[in-house]
Amino acid sequence: MEEVKLFGFWPSPFSLRVIWALKLKGVDYEYIEEDLPHNKSNLLLQYNPVHKKIPVLVHGGKPIAESLVILEYIDEVWPQNPLLPKDPYERSIARFWAKFIDEKSRPMWEFFQKFGEEQEEAIKNNFEILRTIEENGLGDKKFFGGDKIGLADLVFGMAIHLLAPMEEVAGVKLIKADTFPRLHAWKKNFSEQPTIKDNFPDHNKVVEFLKIRRETSRISAHPNQ
């Protein structure tokens, strides 16, 4: 089997979803931790000259960038424990939601970087996005992928990885059992999956990392906030 390398950054959910995919499929790989943002390795810049970002998967010396693209590549090359269903229409639904959640991820983190009125706006926005994800995306299913976790589940994993600690640091509760019961249940089910449970950054470390980010945002925010 050809060598597999992953360039990642431990707090990044884009990086973590690739780790989950590789672990789910039992693929051996070498992990390279990048020192972001000031100290990107020359190899990373060589392998991803267009975006200069992590994650980058390198398989047999060939680099693949952009986490959603990487996830589909992994699913094609290593078909065991598939992330996408076989039926083309169902695949399109899974891809739709993976893309939706991926595109809404950074907007969903805005509440964490904002203060005062701007934060209130961002929180309202989050409730709308979460409502859409819960009612239209997850529906009555256990996971976005049905009975087993799939592509969109790996992407929504950021809800546990980053969103939950962000809620803790900012003192804001977004996904509650009474407001988003199905997403709340999803969080529990997803985090109990063995591969996910065993491959999760330390909660306290994430909180520490985020505290610094939040203070950095506060320092550069408007003086009245």
Added chain:
Amino acid sequence: MALEVCVKAAVGAPDVLGDCPFSQRVLLTLEEKKTSYQMHLINISNKPQWCLEISPEGKVPVVKFDDKWVADSDVIVGILEEKYPQPSLKTPPEFASVGSKIFGNFVTFLKSKDANDGSEQALLDDLKALDEHLKGHGPYIAGEKITAVDLALGPKLYHLEIALGHFKKWTVPESLTYVNKYMKLIFSRESFAKTKPAKEHLIAGWAPKVNA
């Protein structure tokens, strides 16, 4: 423009730098990064009004970044690393928790009145683990260079040496050669000598807690 830093003053000597290891950690970081700073010494038992206004719980250390005061040494050090990336003091994530339980175990042992409560052993176990780590990875926790984790642990080890030496006549066993070397290495650094508390203030700081 120099950064303003509020740190603990010595107990009973408000014009002298105190013994707070978290304050020292921040000062060490500033020294190692050669960032100019202006220090305000805060008398913990009689905090000035202006200090309570900037840090409602009266916590130290606090540092002023761009007109905003930030508390919590973890956060302060993180922001310093971002604003002043050279020289880099970043500790690789896999080494960031090395020695993290030592301070807690030291305090438990220091306060313990029962020689058989296992607190000494708990501390020794942690120091042994640190010794093993330094043997394989030293001289500093992350290797050749001093990094953030050393600056956080160093002041605490200083407290351990002075306080346990004074109150319990206890020293780090000689058999832990790497820990002993490490402590000498950190304590002899210029930045450490500049920011460390005087022994008598360190002891005075712990006395009420040991004799409670």
